Amino acid sequence: MDNHSSHEIPSVGAYVGVFGALMVFTAITVGAATLDLGMMNTPIALAIAGCKAAMVMWIFMELRHAPRLTRLTAITGIAFLAIMLILTFGDYYGRTLPDTPPKAWLPQPATAPAPAHAPSQGH
Amino acid sequence: MSKEEGDTTRMATHTTTPHQPAPGGDHGHAAHPSGYAHQFEDLGQQLDSSVLGMWIFLAQEIMFFGGLFAGYSVYRWRAPEAFAAASNHLNVPLGGLNTVVLILSSLTMALAVRAAMMGENKQILRYLVATLILGCTFLGVKVIEYADKFEHHLVPGYNFQWPVASEAAGAQMFYVFYFVMTGMHAFHMIIGAGLLLYFINKARKNTYHTQYYGPIENMGLYWHFVDIVWIFLFPLLYLLGLHLGSGH
Numbered sequence: 001m002d003n004h005s006s007h008e009i010p011s012v013g014a015y016v017g018v019f020g021a022l023m024v025f026t027a028i029t030v031g032a033a034t035l036d037l038g039m040m041n042t043p044i045a046l047a048i049a050g051c052k053a054a055m056v057m058w059i060f061m062e063l064r065h066a067p068r069l070t071r072l073t074a075i076t077g078i079a080f081l082a083i084m085l086i087l088t089f090g091d092y093y094g095r096t097l098p099d100t101p102p103k104a105w106l107p108q109p110a111t112a113p114a115p116a117h118a119p120s121q122g123h
Numbered sequence: 124m125s126k127e128e129g130d131t132t133r134m135a136t137h138t139t140t141p142h143q144p145a146p147g148g149d150h151g152h153a154a155h156p157s158g159y160a161h162q163f164e165d166l167g168q169q170l171d172s173s174v175l176g177m178w179i180f181l182a183q184e185i186m187f188f189g190g191l192f193a194g195y196s197v198y199r200w201r202a203p204e205a206f207a208a209a210s211n212h213l214n215v216p217l218g219g220l221n222t223v224v225l226i227l228s229s230l231t232m233a234l235a236v237r238a239a240m241m242g243e244n245k246q247i248l249r250y251l252v253a254t255l256i257l258g259c260t261f262l263g264v265k266v267i268e269y270a271d272k273f274e275h276h277l278v279p280g281y282n283f284q285w286p287v288a289s290e291a292a293g294a295q296m297f298y299v300f301y302f303v304m305t306g307m308h309a310f311h312m313i314i315g316a317g318l319l320l321y322f323i324n325k326a327r328k329n330t331y332h333t334q335y336y337g338p339i340e341n342m343g344l345y346w347h348f349v350d351i352v353w354i355f356l357f358p359l360l361y362l363l364g365l366h367l368g369s370g371h
Contacts, residue, residue: 033362077182
């Protein structure tokens with residue numbers, strides 16, 4: 001690939017093909033999510049989503065015809081995201097935290113339906 | 124050359140085939156094709172520069188949504204059962220429908236960029252309108268989903284209700300991420316819809332030609348990015364608890 005964007009008109013077929021593949025992958029994601037795969041449910045879902053994102057970036061966003069500098073910039077965003085996620089998870093997973101999730105993340109939610117008309121404070 | 128004469132000549136070039144800036148030091152606008160900004164060497168360099176700038180913006184957007192995904196992951200790791208149970212109250216058919224609608228809108232957006240590369244303003248107009256309709260459909264479905272969450276006391280805050288006390292804190296945190304992430308995503312869609320209206324108007328005025336279509340290409344990059352965010356949001360928010368059986 002040279003250092004300038006190509007000005008060839010892309011074929012409609014490539015776009016329609018990617019659309020079809022994205023539909024198939026969406027169906028696979030939903031199908032896989034109905035199975036209890038234990039630890040593997042989320043990695044599989046993320047792998048499929050990653051493939052879909054790669055197809056969108058390569059074909060729809062035309063990185064396949066983009067100059068090298070543009071491709072490098074696209075990869076830079078993903079690389080910095082990876083650094084942020086790896087350092088964040090490494091930090092949290094490496095800590096010893098209490099066994100149960102804290103109750104004080106947010107205002108304590110009600111566990112029973114609230115009365116329809118709460119008594120007013122009165123003036 | 125007076126300004127009036129220059130503008131008249133410039134308008135005349137709109138109707139003819141665009142061409143490269145003529146040599147000879149004519150600094151008026153008559154000599155170069157429409158859409159050309161003087162700080163660039165030519166329209167090719169202008170296009171590459173604007174697309175590069177858009178990708179740098181998108182890299183920043185990746186970090187923005189990435190922070191939300193990181194927060195989601197840490198809290199989900201602290202309360203996995205509550206997150207799965209809370210996810211089970213989302214409407215998978217509506218989320219799936221929106222996934223299809225959004226991917227279809229990416230297809231029409233890609234076709235609009237293709238039309239722009241060919242300088243076919245009528246086609247650009249048609250595909251941008253289709254993209255706008257699909258984007259509004261997505262937002263409409265989102266309104267139905269949000270209304271349902273308000274009705275069922277699933278909006279974080281003092282009216283949040285959860286039947287299982289031990290899961291309540293985690294479930295509420297799931298809905299914090301649900302509303303912030305899908306809300307920021309919907310906010311990007313609304314901005315995208317506004318931009319589409321702007322470009323629909325531009326295409327109606329036959330602004331684009333085979334050498335000047337960068338704005339449409341960048342509009343497409345933004346739209347596809349928002350699509351990619353949803354591609355990750357859908358499984359991470361809607362499909363967590365699907366294997367536990369239907370809860371909705």
